[in-house]
Amino acid sequence: MANSKSVILKIKRQQTPESKPYWEEFELSYRPGMNVTSALMDIAAKPVTRQGKPTTPVTYDSNCLEEICGSCAMLINGQAKMACSALIANLKQPITLEPFTKFPIIRDLAVDRSVLFENLKRVKAWVPVDGTYDLGCGPRQSSEMQEEAYPLSNCISCTCCMEACPQFNDKTGFVGAATIAQVRLFNSHPTGSALKKERLKALMGDGGIQECGYAQNCVEICPKELPLTKSIAAVGGQVMWQAIKDLFRT
Ligand code: SF4
Ligand code: SF4
Ligand code: FES
Known part of the structure; x- marks a missing residue:
């Protein structure tokens, strides 16, 4: 100074x-x-x-x-x-x-941080609704579900978690923690869960959730304090169950 x-x-x-x-x-x-x-x-x-x-x-x-x-x-x-x-x-x-x-x-x-938005499209991070007519009220969510979902809805798409992540790079093509947290959010939504299987499949293979090395930089840097590592563990479990189900279906 x-x-x-x-x-x-x-x-x-x-x-x-x-x-x-x-x-x-x-x-x-x-x-x-x-x-x-x-x-x-x-x-x-x-x-x-x-x-x-x-x-x-x-x-x-x-x-x-x-x-x-x-x-x-x-x-x-x-x-x-x-x-x-x-x-x-x-x-x-x-x-x-x-x-x-x-x-x-x-x-x-x-x-240019559009890669995050491409990743969110890849995992269909939205609630699928037909907006052409009035569907009435959606299913009710318990207060426990709301409490779990609310912190995840605070993501501001800043990409700080991706910048800090050692696994987010050109070699891995890893989707990053923010996208995985949004998969957890939309999979837990009563209407959003209609796309759960597609989201989990999108997180399998190259650039998917298995690229995470659990270094935890993401959770430390997130300005909105999203429970990122908890979300990665939760979605990792969902992906594993989906893979097992797929195995027995073939
Ligand atoms: S836990 Fe580590 S490797 Fe996984 S998303 Fe967070 S910073 Fe990246
Ligand atoms: S650092 Fe937090 S708020 Fe920013 S994109 Fe990642 S999860 Fe979302
Ligand atoms: S200007 Fe919007 S987050 Fe900083």
Whole structure:
């Protein structure tokens, strides 16, 4: 820190997906309650480096500013975090900002995280309903079921768990913890369970649940504290039973 009222940020930048990354340093005035997103907004308002060189505003994703949309995930001091809830006062300076490493770069801190949405499609992470006519009320869920499902519904698709997972890489093609947690959520739903078998089959084979090495990085990093390892164990059991059933049917 240059003085107690300033904030030093070192930001890894990259103009295009193909170009070489480089670092730029910024010095900002500290304000109480400042977070990483508001610091990036300050840079956008006055894009000048610490050395006084005019530059371009830093590209990053952001939307809700309250840890709900999941868009602002990045590496902050080397750790996957949400920029909108990362308070500057809690971060060691100089603060380094880098894009996620496991996803294709778009520009600067913005990456393409569509692989998560493709994985969610692969496991049919939805409740199948025909919305063309009024179906009336769905089956009732007990409060115990609701209590188990609610934490899983808090996933904000930020992909922090995938960035932190040693098994989530090009070699394994592993779907990652977030997708498995959503399989648990939709398999436990009285109507959603109609697709249970298809979801479990989608988690067998290459890139499936068996790729998980149970390193538990995911559960430690998740900003919404989803019970990820518990979900992996629960869905792992469901996949195993499905495989046994399939074996006796053939
Ligand atoms: S338990 Fe480990 S290997 Fe499995 S999803 Fe979580 S971080 Fe990845
Ligand atoms: S499970 Fe947690 S870390 Fe993973 S995408 Fe959902 S909210 Fe983010
Ligand atoms: S801006 Fe939506 S989670 Fe940070």
